[in-house]
Amino acid sequence: MRNRASTVAAYAFLSLFFVAFLYPFLWMIASSLKPDLEIVSMGLTSSNYTLGNYLLVFSRAPVVRAFLNSLIVASAVTVSVVLFGAMVGYALAKVKWKGSVYLTAFLLFTMMLPFQLTLIPTYTLIVKLGLTDNLLGLILPNMLTAVAVIMFRQFFQSIPDTILEAARVDGCSEVKLVFKIVMPLAKPAVVTVAIITFLTSWNDVLWPIMVIRERDLMTLPQLVTTFVLGGEAESHLGAKLASATLLAVPIVVFYSFFQRSIVQSFASSGVKG
Amino acid sequence: MLRARSHGWLLSSPYLVYAAVFVVFPLAFSLYLVFHRWDGMAAPVFVGLGNLARLVQDPLFYRSILNTLEFLVIHIPLQIVFALLFAVALNSITWLRGFFRAVYFMPVVVSGVVVTILWQQLYSYDNGVLNTILTHLGLGRVPWVTSPALAMPSIALMATWKNVGLYTVMFLVGLQDIPAEMHEAARIDGATAVKRFLRITVPLLRPTMTLVVVLSTINGFSLFVEPYVMTGGGPLNSTLSTVLYIYNQGFYFGHLGYGAALGFVFALIILVVVLIQRKALESA
Known part of the structure; x- marks a missing residue:
């Protein structure tokens, strides 16, 4: 029983930091496709995705x-x-x-x-x-x-x-x-x-x-x-x-x-x- | 074994030429520059111990050393604790282990420039992601990189995020060298998981620990890109690392003699710190 609990704990711990390592990169990519005004948001989605930043x-x-x-x-x-x-x-x-x-x-x-x-x-x-x-x-x-x-x-x-x-x-x-x-x-x-x-x-x-x-x-x-x-x-x-x-x-x-x-x-x- | 002196020299000749030009000459030239004032154009002027006398009284030099040490003191323990936790957690699972490891390691291979530009936005006072989370939780905003007291700790935190994957895989290699029977035997004898970690895992990881401490110290003494891009050494010189200061003096202001003197003394400090660390960790 204790073994299973510790495995679950390991996965939970690792998943938390999985997000901490991956999310900033995803946020960077998503934000690079947004107009400046929307970058303040933490989310990844936008209805105004644009390539404008890249063109600049x-x-x-x-x-x-x-x-x-x-x-x-x-x-x-x-x-x-x-x-x-x-x-x-x-x-x-x-x-x-x-x-x-x-x-x-x-x-x-x-x-x-x-x-x-x-x-x-x-x-x-x-x-x-x-x-x-x-x-x-x-x-x-x-x-x-x-x-x-x-x-x-x-x-x-x-x-x-x-x-x-x-x-x-x-x-x-x-x-x-x-x-x-x-x-x-x-x-x-x-x-x-x-x-x-x-x-x-x-x-x-x-x-x-x-x-x-x-x-x-x-x-x-x-x-x-x-x-x-x-x-x-x-x-x-x-x-x-x-x-x-x-x-x-x-x-x-x-x-x-x-x-x-x-x-x-x-x-x-x-x-x- | 081939006995042929000429073959040895011949095959080593690429390194001999390289070392003469890019190792021995710069070393000798660094000794020369330490005792000269030179802007790179006019003839160098012999100043004796002038550069060193100036260095001893240079508050920015001391500041940069203290800043670098502050970075190391925060960064290394943080890194070791998290790298160990990640390695132990990864070692305890099999499904998805390679996947997690790959993602944790990704910031290691990505340029420090990318990481710093990204974290500059995360750390932004008014609308950075971190402060947005804090305000959502009902907490106040933190002046991550705008406060002189917090700027260096913030850079140390970011550097930990970037490098921890490297030390995680090193600890993981060390952990896999520990025979599973040792844990098994201790468990049968009634040792708790914490006790097994402290009495078996930590002592047997000593060689890896020494390696991690020495490597991250050497890397920490090279701190440059992060403050250069994030803060330019500010606010109020609070993130001026020694390499950034050497770059400013030697390259930006063109004080080549003084820059070389700074590099010379700083290299001595690094050597002494690393030697003390090795001795302490190996005899502990």
């Missing part, structure tokens, strides 16, 4: 351009972190050489360094390289992360050496070995690193607002931020919520397809990192 956002901000910029930056960063991260992780896990101990120690040391330490120096570096207002200024500083290398290293260590030896006997080069044999065996690690890198890059705001000022080069989160703060939305609540919805939609769609892998990647990343 699209007419004043290069949303499609920003979406493509975000896609270019996040994809380039992800491909780079996965490919180079795997190469370096392999060198640390499966190649016996003197430097590997030192390099691993160095990587673990850099993982401890808070990004706040190098934020301003890296920004001045980008300025000196002439990479402000250039998507490369967003891509280059994020092309590798110590966390990704360490995660690949840990995963590769569990791959038996005999598989690699067999390939080497067949005359496979080391680089080819990484991409043709090791990475396919390490799919979970590749997926985890790719998902976390992509989402981190996609959602970053601080770095883009420092490096990019030209509107046509802004990333989507940055564009929405400047749209809402910079006065283009004026006091149109609906337009603000419409821009926020436009920013949320691509990630929510992505999330709905890969929800299981995304949650698992985040759940495991902390443990391994």
